Amino acid sequence: MPSEQRDVSVLHASKKPVHVAFGVDAGYYRGMGVAITSVVENNPGLDFVFHVFAFSITADNQKKLEKLKEQYGVAVQLHLLDTAALDEFRQFPCFSKHSLGTFIRLLIPTTLKGIADQVLYLDADLLCFGDxxxxxxxxxxxxxxxxxxxEKDTTVNTQIPALGLKHGHYFNAGVMYIDVRNWVAADIQQVALKALSTLDMRFADQDALNIALDGRVRYVETKWNYRYHLVDYLTRGETKLNVSQPYVFMHFTGPVKPWHTWCLHDIRDLFTEIQSRSPWAESPLDGPRTARELKLFSKFLITQHRIAEGVYWHCRYLRSRLKQKLKSS
Incomplete structure (x- = not known):
């Protein structure tokens, strides 16, 4: 980790920077900050410009982004998006089914036109472990x-025919190395936004991108986006990180994230270790909040033979469900 702040303007003048973009909403700033920390620490020879795209940000998270710039001597540019960019799509039937955050990933490359020729888009729920x-x-x-x-059978057998993909492949959009000029020339933003707003999709913006980019994707090794679905491991009672193949990005797909207190897996400790070197070092992990999270936590505890704790959290889940029913009645 750099011990002193570097002059970012001098670095950018001397070599071509690597542009990396994230799209975040309120619950993902910490995950993004730790992801950035892992990228920088594992790539000391690269000069990064991190682009943070969001519709809103708290003053606290804005201060932490400033601290991140100072701590690692990297450029961090905040892009607060205007919801007016989506106005022409509000009339379509499926638009209202999605939160604003769903649209962010589709707006990034066009916004970076004239700023970057290529951009590495990353989801905020991953960690970098290599060059x-x-x-x-x-x-x-x-x-x-x-x-x-x-390449999961469930995806190949459902999403490719459901979306009418002609080239027989479906990609996970959590890691994408994008040619900005080719994206803009093909009008991908408009194609994807229209698809997302007019079609009923299982995986929302990811499905829309698969439609828009069908036949224009270069497929790369799994190590660049190794999906680690924590809920599957925890449901089986597995708590150790045991991966037999190489990975550079480990992507924590699904409802359980490493910054959850109820992530009863070793990856939580690894995440908090990296977090301790970031501006989010003092941020407490998130406890279970929704009925679904309470139910999963109780399930994980019982699977690990922590029966009394599991019963307690299952009661919390039942109480939460009861409150929901009373509120809706």
Whole structure:
């Protein structure tokens, strides 16, 4: 970790920076901050510009972004999006089904036109454990993005036919290395926004991107977006990180994140270790809040033979469900 602040303007003048973008809403700033920390610590030879896209930000998180710039000597640019960018899509039937945060990922590359030729888009629920040089060296040619294929049978058998994908592949959009000029030339933003607003989709903006980029994706090795679905491991009572294949980005898909107190897995300790070196070091982990989270927590505890605790949290879940029913009646 750098011990002193570097002059970012001098660095940018001397070599081409690597542009990395995140799209976040209120609950993901901490995850993003720790993800950025992991990227910088594992790539000391690269000069980064981090772009943070959001519709809103608290004063506290804004201060932490400033501290992140000072601590690591990197550029961090906040892009507060105007909801007016979505006005023409509000009339469509499926628009109201999505939160504003769902649309952020679709707006990023066009916003960076003239700022970056390529941008590495990352979800905020991942960690970096290696060198990015090989990914950044990929020549995209006429492709618009590089991504990792989702080869699960459930995805291949459902999403490809459901979305009418002609090229037989479906990708996870949590890590995308994007050619901005090719994206803009193909009008991907408009195509994806229209698809998201007019079609009923299982995976929302990810499905929309698969439609818009069909046939224009360069598929790369799984190590660039290794999905680690924590709920599956915890449901089986597995708490140790045991991966047999190499990975650079580990992506924590699903409802359980490493910053949850109820993530009863070793990855939580690894996450908090990295968090301790970030501006979010003093931020407490998030406890279970929704009925679904309470139910999952009780399930994980019972699976690990912590029966009394599991029963307690299951009672909390039942009470939460009762309150919901009373409120809706």
């Amino acid at each position: 990015l040089s090989d990914l950044l060296a990929i020549d995209l040619g006429d492709c618009i993005a590089a991504a990792v294929a989702d």
